[in-house]
Amino acid sequence: MVEWNEMVQLMIDWIDADLTAAPTLLRMSEQLGYSPYYCTKQFHALTGTTLRDYIWMRRISRAALELRDTDTRILDIAVKFGFSSQEAFSRAFSKAFNTTPSAHRKAPCPIPLTIRAEVFTPYHYLIKERDKMREVHLQEAxxxxxxxxxxxxxxxxxxxxxxxxxxxxxxxxxxxxxxxxxxxxxxxxxxxxxxxxxxxxxxxxxxxxxxxxxxxxxxxxxxxxxxxxxxxxxxxxxxxxxxxxxxxxxxxxxxxxxxxxxxxxxxxxxxxxxxxxxxxxxxxxxxxxxxxxxxxxxxxxxxxx
Missing domain, CATH: 3.20.80.10 (Regulatory factor, effector binding domain)
Structure with a gap:
């Protein structure tokens, strides 16, 4: 159902717009007009991960970039992205990337960050628009x-x-x-x-x-x-x-x-x-x-x- 590709992409957009204060499942489900259960079920089906895990990994990935690119205290980064303490952040970071926040700040190395999911593509858009006539004006290369x-x-x-x-x-x-x-x-x-x-x-x-x-x-x-x-x-x-x-x-x-x-x-x-x-x-x-x-x-x- 192509409509769900578009709606899950909206959920992804809302989450990524502000990872430090991502909207609640209840709020997103109300905006989409479906139950929280059905929204989480479709999110998992299309992204391959749960909504909770996606938000967690996107937050810790963004935190990793702040560790690398800023001088902000590790504790402040931890609190900013929803961790209760620096210790909790360190445990989560180590679990995700097999290194500690302080070690990564001192010597940044390649780590597998979770990137923004894309489930609504040009292919899905064309399916959605297949019954509509549209004149395209594109310039030459x-x-x-x-x-x-x-x-x-x-x-x-x-x-x-x-x-x-x-x-x-x-x-x-x-x-x-x-x-x-x-x-x-x-x-x-x-x-x-x-x-x-x-x-x-x-x-x-x-x-x-x-x-x-x-x-x-x-x-x-x-x-x-x-x-x-x-x-x-x-x-x-x-x-x-x-x-x-x-x-x-x-x-x-x-x-x-x-x-x-x-x-x-x-x-x-x-x-x-x-x-x-x-x-x-x-x-x-x-x-x-x-x-x-x-x-x-x-x-x-x-x-x-």
Whole structure:
């Protein structure tokens, strides 16, 4: 029932709007017009976790970011996120992340944060709107050049996957990987958006990658199951669509951009593709950045033109 995907997403939105004072189950059920029991049952069915556990893990994950990014006292963070004492917070933190709050503050390391759940997607929106006629006005993909400095990329390279959906269906745990990378967001390469997907090439075969770009001098811990690779500086052709409505236009925007990106001839700009030792990137942040495919290029020499 697609309506429940939308209603559970509303519950998630209400909770995440203020994790320090999340609305009660009773209040949310009254707003949705269903019994508390039925709301919790549907929440568990769609998210795979209980409402109580979701709120608990989102709070402790947000607290972990405050430990990392602020100088606020551990006791004050504990109270802010609903723990009765610093000791209770420390027990919960250790249970969730196998380290203590004080140890994590002194030496932040990758930990599997619980990220915001998404149960109402463009697919569900299209089902909901299938009987409605809607004229879509989207612009053509823009093309521009961008230089990305030398950096390291921490993540997973999977030759057996070729796109975002296929990657997660190929045995990779989306919640664990995304949560762990979120805990490393303070290391993100300057000017980049954080968690990044894309494509790579090995012996003529194209695979899919997912991870986070970090500075070239990064020497911190590499999460278990991930690699760290050096990516040289390069110019990239960026095929780009500005911010859009994710639920309504995501599929069409991605098709529009990728149609241009995979069929473009860089010779018209005096370039050739340079993907053998580098990798392509996706930037997908619909309401803030938009969508882009980035392909590395090199300038043509006189003999090649």
């Amino acid at each position: 823009e093309i521009k050049l961008e230089v990305i400095p030398a950096h390291k990329f921490i993540g997973i390279w999977d030759l057996a996957s070729h796109n975002y959906a296929g990657f997660w269906e190929n045995g990779h745990d989306c919640d664990e990987i995304s949560g762990t990378l979120e805990s490393m967001s303070h290391h993100t390469l300057a000017g980049q958006l954080g968690q990044t997907a894309g494509w790579f090439y090995k012996n003529g075969q194209k695979g899919y990658l997912y991870g986070i770009p970090v500075s070239s001098d990064y020497n911190g811990k590499i999460p278990e199951g991930m690699e760290c690779r050096d990516i040289p500086e390069s110019e990239y052709l960026v095929f780009f669509h500005p911010p859009f409505d994710y639920l309504k236009d995501n599929g069409q925007v991605m098709r529009t951009v990728e149609q241009v990106a995979w069929n473009y001839d860089p010779k018209v700009m005096g370039y050739a593709w340079d993907e053998e030792t580098k990798q392509d990137y996706q930037r997908h942040f619909p309401e803030g950045y938009g969508y882009a495919v980035l392909r590395p290029v090199r300038k043509l020499t006189g003999n090649e033109e």
